[in-house]
Amino acid sequence: MKVIRLTDNNQAKVIKEAIKIIKNLGLVVFPTDTVYGLLIDATNEKAVKKLLKFKNRPAGKAISVFVNDLVMLKDNVKVNNKQEKMLDQILPGHFTVVLSSRHKVSKLLESEKGTLGVRFIKYKPIIDLVKKYGKPLTATSANLASRSPHHSVESLFNELSETKKKMIDLVVDAGKLPPNKPSTVIDLTSEKLKIIRQGDMVFNQSQSFISSSEDETKKIASFILQKLLKVKNADLRSLTFIIEGDLGVGKTIFVKGIGEYLGWDDIISPTFVVYYEYPLLKKFSFKKLYHFDLYQLTDTEEFKYLGINEILNDKNILCIEWGEKAGEIMELLKKKSKIVYVNMKYVDEKKRKIIVNY
Amino acid sequence: MKILAIDTSCDETSAAVVDGRRVLSNVIYSQVLLHKKWGGVVPSIAKRAHEERIDFVVDEALKKSKFQISNVKHSFDICHLDFDIKNSMSKIDYLAVTYGPGLAVALEVGIKKVKELSKKYNKKIIPVNHMEGHIYSCFTQNSKGNPKREFTFPYLVLLVSGGHTEIVLWKDYLDFQIIGKTTDDAAGEALDKAAKMLGLGYPGGPVIERLAEEAGNVDPYKFPRPMRKSGDLNFSFSGLKTAFYYFLQKMPEEEKNKMIKELVSSFQEAVFDSLLIKTEAAIKQIGIINLVVAGGVAANRELRKRMKNLAKKYKGSVVYPPYKYLNGDNAAMIGVAAFFKAKAGIFVKHIEAFDRIPRLSL
Numbered sequence: 070m071k072v073i074r075l076t077d078n079n080q081a082k083v084i085k086e087a088i089k090i091i092k093n094l095g096l097v098v099f100p101t102d103t104v105y106g107l108l109i110d111a112t113n114e115k116a117v118k119k120l121l122k123f124k125n126r127p128a129g130k131a132i133s134v135f136v137n138d139l140v141m142l143k144d145n146v147k148v149n150n151k152q153e154k155m156l157d158q159i160l161p162g163h164f165t166v167v168l169s170s171r172h173k174v175s176k177l178l179e180s181e182k183g184t185l186g187v188r189f190i191k192y193k194p195i196i197d198l199v200k201k202y203g204k205p206l207t208a209t210s211a212n213l214a215s216r217s218p219h220h221s222v223e224s225l226f227n228e229l230s231e232t233k234k235k236m237i238d239l240v241v242d243a244g245k246l247p248p249n250k251p252s253t254v255i256d257l258t259s260e261k262l263k264i265i266r267q268g269d270m271v272f273n274q275s276q277s278f279i280s281s282s283e284d285e286t287k288k289i290a291s292f293i294l295q296k297l298l299k300v301k302n303a304d305l306r307s308l309t310f311i312i313e314g315d316l317g318v319g320k321t322i323f324v325k326g327i328g329e330y331l332g333w334d335d336i337i338s339p340t341f342v343v344y345y346e347y348p349l350l351k352k353f354s355f356k357k358l359y360h361f362d363l364y365q366l367t368d369t370e371e372f373k374y375l376g377i378n379e380i381l382n383d384k385n386i387l388c389i390e391w392g393e394k395a396g397e398i399m400e401l402l403k404k405k406s407k408i409v410y411v412n413m414k415y416v417d418e419k420k421r422k423i424i425v426n427y
Numbered sequence: 428m429k430i431l432a433i434d435t436s437c438d439e440t441s442a443a444v445v446d447g448r449r450v451l452s453n454v455i456y457s458q459v460l461l462h463k464k465w466g467g468v469v470p471s472i473a474k475r476a477h478e479e480r481i482d483f484v485v486d487e488a489l490k491k492s493k494f495q496i497s498n499v500k501h502s503f504d505i506c507h508l509d510f511d512i513k514n515s516m517s518k519i520d521y522l523a524v525t526y527g528p529g530l531a532v533a534l535e536v537g538i539k540k541v542k543e544l545s546k547k548y549n550k551k552i553i554p555v556n557h558m559e560g561h562i563y564s565c566f567t568q569n570s571k572g573n574p575k576r577e578f579t580f581p582y583l584v585l586l587v588s589g590g591h592t593e594i595v596l597w598k599d600y601l602d603f604q605i606i607g608k609t610t611d612d613a614a615g616e617a618l619d620k621a622a623k624m625l626g627l628g629y630p631g632g633p634v635i636e637r638l639a640e641e642a643g644n645v646d647p648y649k650f651p652r653p654m655r656k657s658g659d660l661n662f663s664f665s666g667l668k669t670a671f672y673y674f675l676q677k678m679p680e681e682e683k684n685k686m687i688k689e690l691v692s693s694f695q696e697a698v699f700d701s702l703l704i705k706t707e708a709a710i711k712q713i714g715i716i717n718l719v720v721a722g723g724v725a726a727n728r729e730l731r732k733r734m735k736n737l738a739k740k741y742k743g744s745v746v747y748p749p750y751k752y753l754n755g756d757n758a759a760m761i762g763v764a765a766f767f768k769a770k771a772g773i774f775v776k777h778i779e780a781f782d783r784i785p786r787l788s789l
Contacts, residue, residue: 346531373475
């Protein structure tokens with residue numbers, strides 16, 4: 070293991086030395102904008118394996134990579150127009166952006182979903198090094214798995230056994246790094262959920278309303294609910310409201326209206342916990358009101374844990390916000406409940422158009 | 428008094444051993460660690476994940492609590508592993524578990540586990556409200572008993588996270604009264620959603636904090652401060668969300684991208700202003716000047732700064748969770764809250780009938 074001190078005037082020389090080592094699949098400890106990092110050639114599987122062995126990192130844990138500009142970034146992950154404009158504004162910076170990998174780096178660095186974390190930072194030695202090398206380098210902190218990262222080479226050495234130290238080929242020491250926070254992770258990958266299309270459902274009735282206040286939205290909701298409750302033993306199944314509409318259009322307000330009619334006046338957004346349940350009085354002949362918010366759901370896998378099948382085995386009322394994401398379980402919902410499809414649209418800042426199909 | 432506490436209220440499986448206010452061990456197993464992932468990016472609704480990990484997490488918490496000293500000899504022997512746990516359990520006085528508020532299917536896992544332990548080792552269960560835990564997080568100590576904060580009741584508590592936004596009047600150890608709450612979205616949720624509208628992905632809170640900081644926490648857009656004049660201490664963030672959505676709709680794409688830092692900074696200011704306005708109103712109305720700020724959003728440095736200034740203005744004080752892990756969900760704070768409940772003799776009476784309450788209130 071070789072240790073060289075990085076100073077203000079030997080940067081070019083240090084970078085040259087580091088590149089030589091990295092080219093030979095070596096492991097380099099190098100200063101970054103946050104803590105000391107472990108650098109290897111991210112495109113070389115053998116080198117990556119060496120890194121994983123050093124870190125004792127379990128397989129399947131993703132590791133992000135450094136790039137030196139947006140060109141190299143786009144070369145390694147898929148970026149659409151919209152994302153590119155945004156990245157333009159926030160990079161270089163203290164962020165790790167997660168996007169779909171183009172699989173040019175070793176697969177071992179990607180997540181199970183094939184995403185890759187990319188860092189484009191302002192720290193000059195790293196930028197210059199990656200630029201000169203021409204390929205992305207790993208951007209993982211120089212510490213063993215589940216231990217804290219290091220701001221100085223000294224503290225790193227204190228943690229390492231002799232065997233581990235031998236695995237390192239070069240240490241670039243820049244003294245004590247300022248105590249910066251780790252980078253903030255931004256996941257920009259898109260969702261992989263089946264979206265409900267209008268054609269998936271056939272309805273008998275359709276009604277449109279214009280609401281000009283939250284109170285009116287609530288009244289419309291309770292009006293629809295009352296109408297459905299009055300239909301005598303037409304349906305012994307559960308009742309499912311699928312509510313779709315943009316952020317802030319008033320989906321939760323609609324559910325508040327339903328809740329208030331059923332005796333619950335403290336309905337709040339369930340986004341954070343996915344759903345809340347509210348037991349109902351006997352007179353309603355439905356056991357519970359379930360208020361779902363599928364906003365956070367990004368993966369079909371997650372539906373499994375919601376227990377919707379069990380909920381539908383009883384006679385319940387379900388209100389599902391971001392219901393368009395329920396494409397995956399549409400068949401189940403259709404089979405086991407009566408569906409009311411609510412579409413909410415902005416007319417202007419106060420007014421909403423509410424279309425109800427059932 | 429040693430308590431083994433469990434929290435599975437949302438997407439972190441956590442167990443801790445506390446001795447009074449001191450945390451002997453705290454193990455948090457979040458989806459983040461299991462699925463590799465990226466520091467809390469992927470939110471999950473993980474009944475199965477909780478079920479898979481709860482045993483491991485409880486065992487780890489017991490092991491790490493370091494009071495199985497008398498048994499070190501045996502710990503090398505695999506056959507004695509169960510004996511170790513048994514030995515550790517014999518040093519535990521009580522069990523504690525979060526029974527709400529939270530995600531029903533997640534809460535169930537912790538409750539089931541604690542019932543099982545209660546039966547096996549014949550220990551009483553202390554039921555804990557997750558929000559009591561967050562409040563006590565500000566008075567949770569490390570294993571050495573630091574920080575040594577003393578209680579100076581009464582307090583005004585601002586509880587602010589992705590799932591909660593409440594002002595609580597905390598008169599005495601177990602005397603909580605909600606005097607203000609959100610009528611729709613939580614503050615942290617509003618921040619997450621604003622980030623989403625700008626395509627900033629998830630989680631939005633920390634990204635916004637960072638971008639706002641880079642913009643110098645400026646407020647060029649002056650979004651509405653909802654419920655400013657409502658006269659009560661309640662919050663609402665859905666109106667702000669709508670205003671923001673509309674504002675973005677009208678803004679040309681180019682400008683939106685150019686001003687992204689200013690936009691999120693302004694949005695964060697609007698959210699924090701609402702928090703500040705109502706907290707200040709509560710100070711004036713109730714006359715209590717000692718503040719406690721807890722929950723995930725309490726980790727935000729800008730909010731901390733503004734709360735500190737507010738307390739200063741009224742010559743009061745403000746405390747936050749002393750360690751980073753205490754901002755998020757964890758079982759340590761549940762154990763500390765349980766300690767004070769146990770002292771007051773609050774235990775689950777009918778263990779069979781003990782169930783989760785997803786919308787539990789203070």
